[in-house]
Amino acid sequence: MKNLKNDILKRVYLVYAFVGVFALVILAQTFNVQYVEGAEWKKKAEDLTTSFRQIEAVRGNIYAADGSLLATSVPIFEVRFDAKTEALTDDIFYNEIDSLALQLSNLFKDKTASQYKRELTSARKKGSRYHLIKRNVKYTDLQKLKTFSIFRRGQYKGGFVYTQQNKRVRPFKILAERTIGYEREGIKPIGLEGAYTNYLKGVNGKRLMKKIAGGVWMPISDENDIEPLDGSDIYTTIDINLQDVAENALMTQLQQHEAGHGSVVLMEVETGNIKAIANLQRDKNGNYNESYNYALGYSTEPGSVFKLASLMAAFEDGYLSLDDIVSTGNGVIKFYGAEMKDSHEGGYGDITVQRSFEVSSNVAISKLIVKNYGNKPQEFVDRIRQFGLGEKLGVEITGEGEPLIKNPSDKSWSGITLPWMSIGYEVHLTPLQTLTFYNAVANNGKMVKPRFVTHINQRGRAIKEIKTEVLNPSICSQKTIDMAKKMLEGVVEEGTAKNLKNANFKIAGKTGTAQIANKSGGYKNEGGVTYQASFVGYFPSDKPKYSCIVVVAAPSRNVYYGNLVAGPIFKEVADKIYATSFAIHKPLAKRESSAVSKIPYAKDGYWEDLSKIYAEIGVKTTKSVKSAEWVSVKTGDRNVELYPKKMNEMLVANVVGLSVKDALFVLENQGLQVKFIGKGMVKSQSIQPGEKISKGSTIILELA
Known part of the structure; x- marks a missing residue:
């Protein structure tokens, strides 16, 4: 047991x-x-991991109105070497490695040929499947790489492997940068890139890929299984030349006045097309860049530019006319204990409504509005809203600032709201909203929505047209519009913006100088009061073609009035447009046809040339101008009179009537750069005769 x-x-x-x-x-x-054996088995497991991966479609282009590229996608490549590919024998590798190493060194210039040789040889010995050669390789360099020793055999015979990514670039750098915008993964899209991303992004393709060490996905073959469909192209209203003018003019003034930020918007009156939109902000280093779209998103108290809406409300309701008299007293008035002042000490005395607007009298305009709407403020608010103020414009770009037009029923409404509201306080508007209102006045009451894009193309064919949208066919009566226009013209001719007066064309507009409220609702900061200078208007005032607004915030050199800070920017933009756009020039009187003259008609020109020609054909000429080099021609029935054409060396010459040859001779001798449009003799010149010569300036001649 x-x-x-x-x-x-x-x-x-x-x-x-x-x-x-x-x-x-x-x-x-x-x-x-x-x-x-862990590393080896892990590598084998990764080698067996395959999947269909998305191939990013090439994003569509964004174009300016003239076809210039504002944003485009440039392909960049990551190049790798499969040192273990079976078809690449040792004989091929060691016979051609010296040549390949030298070619790589010459192309990228980041390593010596010996360094490249040592690196690739080591990868070969280790059996590296996807050794990194270079990231961010340009397309042109990729094409060169395809011809290099070893690599020219392709992926399976030469181990040449590459993957494509698309990099978004803006050829004009910061120009309209915030309006063009961007769309990046994990970041809220902005600008046109964000607004039209469904058109721009295209349709991604698919490709069978293998996951290698480090979690990198590499293609198994050279071909895509499903080809990506490129995105559509967006055509904007932006004029890149006018955008450049606006950006530079704004930059100059911001730097001169050490301002915090500023914006400029240029709009085509009839269509609402945004031809230029510039936004610049000073960073902590004192440099200016486009970091925020102030024109679209900056909703603040507009100040005196709102006075136009206040008076138009009273005109429309029949309470006022331009000739009515209002007393400004000593330039100070109190409403419920709150004191309001005019900028002109001592006041303006008794003045007309027209004059009160021209000099931007706070006292006069607030008195007029309180007198007529003090007992019925809702009527005033309703009329303001009828003008399209108080509602968002609804533009496609995200981030539009919220406008504020108070109602008497609001808790924040007080006894001083109406008078302060009448001069542009206790209301909020963005620069673009203010401009759209002024543009409606220029457009005889028709309010159009600001337009940034005209059409969308896919592979060269238009798939969507974006027409001008009318927000309100008539914001008020024509009588009110006419009075508003007269006031706006008066501001430039006789009022606060006389420094913008132009001999060549008339500007109409309104200056604004507003105190900027701080976070607590007051207007004083540690450094005192912060101001916002603005000017908004249109030109030419008789036949408005463009409207424009300029807003400059926090100028810090004790100059803060709208006519001095914002006005010069407006004037520079308007002058450049006038100099380059004959569409806004007044038509010239037609010259009497030479066909009715018995004597051959001649252009103005050089006296010696003309006298010889007339002598040859037996035509008598006057002899009183032999001392003059340049002459004007008056053709009679039997003779020709030659009058001296005065040429002052210090002033721009009058070359109207001269031939191109003679005009070039005169103007180039005065140190001017000459460009001309058309054929024939000189019909008009962009720099007016008698203006002081600025050496190197460009003058444009229109020929006919």
């Missing part, structure tokens, strides 16, 4: 021993697989 028990125990111990040994073997093998 005892022997049987011992025999059973031996067998149990033997089983335990066997199980223990087996467990130790398993543990040893597990350790070996995980820690000794």
